[in-house]
Amino acid sequence: MLAIEVKNLSYTYSRKTPYEKRALDNVCFAxxxxxxxGLIGCTGxxxxxxxxxxNGLVKLQEGEVTVKGLKASDKNSLRQLxxxxxxxxxxxxxxLFEDTVAKDIAFGPKNMKLDKAEIDRRVRRAMEVVGLPxxxxxxxxxxxxxxxxxxxxxxxxxxAMEPSVLVLDEPVAGLDPAGRKxxxxxxxxxxxxxxxxxxxxxxxxxxxxALATRIIALRxxxxxxxxxxxxxxxxxxxxxxxxxxxxxxxxxxxxLAERGIALDKRIITPVELADALAAYRDGKGAETDGxxxxxxxxxxxxxxxxxxxV
Amino acid sequence: MPQIExxxxxxxxxxxxxxxxxxxxxxxxxxxxxxxxALVGMNGxxxxxxxxxxNGLYVPSAGDVLIDGVNTxxxxxxFDIxxxxxxxxxxxxxxMVATIIEDDVAFxxxxxxxxxxxxVERVNEALEAVGMTQFRTRSASKLSGGQKQRVxxxxxxxxxxxxxxxxxxxxxxxxxxxxxxxxxxxxxxxGGITVITITHNMDxxAQADRIIALRxxxxxxDGTxxxxxxxxxxxxxxxxxxxxxxxxxxxxxxxxxxxxxxxTEDELVEGICSQSK
Amino acid sequence: xxxxxxxxxxxxxxxxxxRLDPRIKMLLxxxxxxxxxxxxxxxxxxxxxxLLLVVILLAKLPMMSVLKSVRxxxxxxxxxxxxxxxxxxxxxxxxxxxxxxxxxxxxHTTIKITLRLILLICGASLLPLTxxxxxxxxxxESLLKPLKYIKVxxxxxxxxxxxxxxxxxxxxxxxNKIIAAQKARGAxxxxxxxxxxxxxxxxxxxxxxxxxxxxxxxxxxAMDARCYNATENRTKMKVMKIDWADVxxxxxxxxxxxxxxxxxYAFTGIMDGLIFGGLV
Numbered sequence: 001m002l003a004i005e006v007k008n009l010s011y012t013y014s015r016k017t018p019y020e021k022r023a024l025d026n027v028c029f030a031x032x033x034x035x036x037x038g039l040i041g042c043t044g045x046x047x048x049x050x051x052x053x054x055n056g057l058v059k060l061q062e063g064e065v066t067v068k069g070l071k072a073s074d075k076n077s078l079r080q081l082x083x084x085x086x087x088x089x090x091x092x093x094x095x096l097f098e099d100t101v102a103k104d105i106a107f108g109p110k111n112m113k114l115d116k117a118e119i120d121r122r123v124r125r126a127m128e129v130v131g132l133p134x135x136x137x138x139x140x141x142x143x144x145x146x147x148x149x150x151x152x153x154x155x156x157x158x159x160a161m162e163p164s165v166l167v168l169d170e171p172v173a174g175l176d177p178a179g180r181k182x183x184x185x186x187x188x189x190x191x192x193x194x195x196x197x198x199x200x201x202x203x204x205x206x207x208x209x210a211l212a213t214r215i216i217a218l219r220x221x222x223x224x225x226x227x228x229x230x231x232x233x234x235x236x237x238x239x240x241x242x243x244x245x246x247x248x249x250x251x252x253x254x255x256l257a258e259r260g261i262a263l264d265k266r267i268i269t270p271v272e273l274a275d276a277l278a279a280y281r282d283g284k285g286a287e288t289d290g291x292x293x294x295x296x297x298x299x300x301x302x303x304x305x306x307x308x309x310v
Numbered sequence: 311m312p313q314i315e316x317x318x319x320x321x322x323x324x325x326x327x328x329x330x331x332x333x334x335x336x337x338x339x340x341x342x343x344x345x346x347x348a349l350v351g352m353n354g355x356x357x358x359x360x361x362x363x364x365n366g367l368y369v370p371s372a373g374d375v376l377i378d379g380v381n382t383x384x385x386x387x388x389f390d391i392x393x394x395x396x397x398x399x400x401x402x403x404x405x406m407v408a409t410i411i412e413d414d415v416a417f418x419x420x421x422x423x424x425x426x427x428x429x430v431e432r433v434n435e436a437l438e439a440v441g442m443t444q445f446r447t448r449s450a451s452k453l454s455g456g457q458k459q460r461v462x463x464x465x466x467x468x469x470x471x472x473x474x475x476x477x478x479x480x481x482x483x484x485x486x487x488x489x490x491x492x493x494x495x496x497x498x499x500x501g502g503i504t505v506i507t508i509t510h511n512m513d514x515x516a517q518a519d520r521i522i523a524l525r526x527x528x529x530x531x532d533g534t535x536x537x538x539x540x541x542x543x544x545x546x547x548x549x550x551x552x553x554x555x556x557x558x559x560x561x562x563x564x565x566x567x568x569x570x571x572x573x574t575e576d577e578l579v580e581g582i583c584s585q586s587k
Numbered sequence: 588x589x590x591x592x593x594x595x596x597x598x599x600x601x602x603x604x605x606r607l608d609p610r611i612k613m614l615l616x617x618x619x620x621x622x623x624x625x626x627x628x629x630x631x632x633x634x635x636x637x638l639l640l641v642v643i644l645l646a647k648l649p650m651m652s653v654l655k656s657v658r659x660x661x662x663x664x665x666x667x668x669x670x671x672x673x674x675x676x677x678x679x680x681x682x683x684x685x686x687x688x689x690x691x692x693x694x695h696t697t698i699k700i701t702l703r704l705i706l707l708i709c710g711a712s713l714l715p716l717t718x719x720x721x722x723x724x725x726x727x728e729s730l731l732k733p734l735k736y737i738k739v740x741x742x743x744x745x746x747x748x749x750x751x752x753x754x755x756x757x758x759x760x761x762x763n764k765i766i767a768a769q770k771a772r773g774a775x776x777x778x779x780x781x782x783x784x785x786x787x788x789x790x791x792x793x794x795x796x797x798x799x800x801x802x803x804x805x806x807x808x809a810m811d812a813r814c815y816n817a818t819e820n821r822t823k824m825k826v827m828k829i830d831w832a833d834v835x836x837x838x839x840x841x842x843x844x845x846x847x848x849x850x851x852y853a854f855t856g857i858m859d860g861l862i863f864g865g866l867v
Binding site for chain 3: 400406417447449466
């Protein structure tokens with residue numbers, strides 16, 4: 001089933017003024033339920049404008065956006081669209097405002113006009129999922145939490161609406177390594193337990209390589225690459241043209257290729273790289289011809305694709 | 311005489327109602343002129359507190375911090391120390407005083423009463439050094455994060471400092487901005503300025519000459535990146551290995567061996583090539 | 588919600604107007620604002636418009652940047668126009684419907700008030716468009732200098748002004764971000780009565796305040812680190828000094844001001860009569 005459908009979407013800022021800027025240019029894609037989309041592109045490529053279209057925060061100019069059958073052009077279902085698409089903005093902790101964590105998380109469900117028992121259930125569940133035990137955190141002030149806890153509380157505020165699509169804009173920005181790992185693990189958990197479809201905007205290609213099942217790359221408002229991470233990163237020429245940085249493992253694979261160790265271009269994670277190198281070493285004993293060496297390496301590499309995942 | 315001397319420093323601050331938090335305890339180290347040091351640790355490890363002790367924004371609760379032999383407790387010398395130890399902060403938006411870039415860069419020299427002609431000269435030099443000359447009369451609000459941080463660095467350079475402390479100055483930037491700032495820091499260090507960078511990005515730390523790792527206000531490791539990444543300190547601090555070191559570890563599990571600890575991409579590639587040929 | 592923050596934004600360009608001494612520009616702006624309230628003839632408005640046009644061209648400003656500030660007050664202009672159009676009863680009746688009527692005096696007054704407001708805003712916006720906030724703050728400090736002798740902390744006031752100006756775009760941007768985030772959680776800011784709407788702003792205002800305190804804290808550290816208050820003998824990179832261009836500008840404005848008064852009181856209506864004949 002389709003979760004998101006974006007058709008011929010174009011958007012221009014400050015129309016009909018000298019400051020006119022085309023932020024999106026005929027963007028088309030469809031996302032199936034259950035996909036994990038990594039949305040990439042440099043600053044100013046149109047990513048933020050695109051994600052703000054998904055829940056109707058930006059008014060449609062041209063084209064159509066449909067999420068779970070709700071059209072962004074339909075004013076009557078706008079509120080429902082907002083609750084269907086959970087949106088976690090950059091540095092979401094800067095939007096906390098209530099005097100207790102539980103009240104802040106209840107803000108969304110309250111706006112949904114749910115009854116008290118249901119709000120309570122959702123707040124408890126959201127806190128449970130993000131790892132802030134209700135008994136310990138519910139009555140604390142969100143402003144007294146640590147940085148990582150604040151961010152999780154803010155995410156809980158979105159999750160409590162139980163959206164079927166979760167959109168995250170740079171969810172790990174500014175966190176230390178432990179905080180990053182916590183949030184990335186949390187996103188995987190949220191996808192399993194709350195929102196089956198996830199769109200994550202990130203500058204970190206290693207995170208995208210590890211988590212996403214699909215990459216959509218924007219540049220100057222246009223979709224310049226769309227496919228599985230292996231396909232997108234694997235097509236080096238296209239990736240370079242689209243201005244896409246490579247994940248660490250792919251970068252190393254390229255440098256090794258220059259030194260005569262040809263590995264599969266579709267290696268994108270350190271585990272895959274290590275497996276491919278081990279296979280290359282083991283295969284080398286049997287083969288002596290250089291050319292088929294390279295071919296072997298490539299075959300071994302693609303074999304790991306299905307197996308190791310991350 | 312070392313340029314920076316931190317002697318058995320402790321720092322505690324009050325958190326209302328008599329509660330005190332001890333952010334640092336028994337911290338000692340020295341820094342020689344021209345070193346490039348990464349100060350690493352998780353949030354709450356005390357690394358930002360330590361940064362603020364280096365230019366007298368904080369005064370230690372115990373022990374002493376000496377800059378070129380001058381104690382930061384000496385109030386009469388506070389501004390001499392701050393002139394010598396420049397600091398670039400985390401949020402590019404919150405450290406700019408003036409709207410126009412050249413006005414902001416001039417702020418420091420104006421504060422210490424540098425004569426007008428010399429201010430102009432210093433602003434020119436500083437903007438040149440960070441590659442922002444063509445933006446000098448523009449408004450800072452329209453710049454990218456990396457450009458804003460370069461302006462902040464120019465503001466520090468206009469004071470002609472001997473030491474620059476980067477307090478998580480890259481943590482809010484995108485990868486491009488981060489690369490810009492690292493390149494500038496490297497260039498300044500090559501020019502003789504001591505660089506102390508506070509970061510939790512291990513890739514960045516791996517580029518330093520020396521890493522000091524903090525955990526709960528104490529130093530748990532102090533050495534070259536190789537030494538520190540090979541020790542248990544990284545895991546202890548809740549930090550992660552840089553990707554090159556992590557990959558080397560994965561390869562070691564698969565029977566590869568790296569006689570020297572691997573911390574950078576170059577070392578990883580060399581290490582792999584030497585045993586795959 | 589706040590889309591247009593261009594009013595009062597500095598427009599960088601290298602022009603003779605940009606280089607004028609900020610103190611002179613502030614004085615001229617005051618003179619202009621006072622002057623335009625004495626203009627009461629179409630001839631006067633034409634001269635004023637021509638003067639503004641010359642200044643805008645000299646300042647190398649795009650017309651849009653000046654007109655944008657008019658857009659910001661368009662409602663006030665329309666409101667003033669409507670009130671005058673329908674409530675001035677003197678003169679010849681041109682049109683009437685039930686108790687509403689429009690007279691020729693009403694039409695003239697309406698046109699003049701509209702012109703006056705638009706020219707006033709265009710003229711006043713030239714100061715912030717061509718003068719950096721720091722220069723405005725410096726100019727204020729210099730003009731207020733005499734107050735130093737009665738222990739008014741003039742420099743601190745100027746610093747506060749300049750920082751406030753510097754943070755306006757930052758806070759606008761932040762406000763928009765918070766509004767978007769709360770909307771994404773189903774908040775609505777445009778339904779319900781006045782009290783409901785005021786209450787709906789709390790989820791925006793509280794984080795905005797909290798974040799502003801955090802910003803202020805960090806800014807204070809950054810200023811201390813750059814030796815703010817190191818010495819009483821602070822120097823300035825940009826020294827203000829009166830140039831020949833400032834003198835010329837001052838005399839042009841003085842001539843304009845004198846001309847306005849003479850035209851209004853000595854030649855009342857004569858210029859309009861000469862130019863427009865029986866039309867006016």
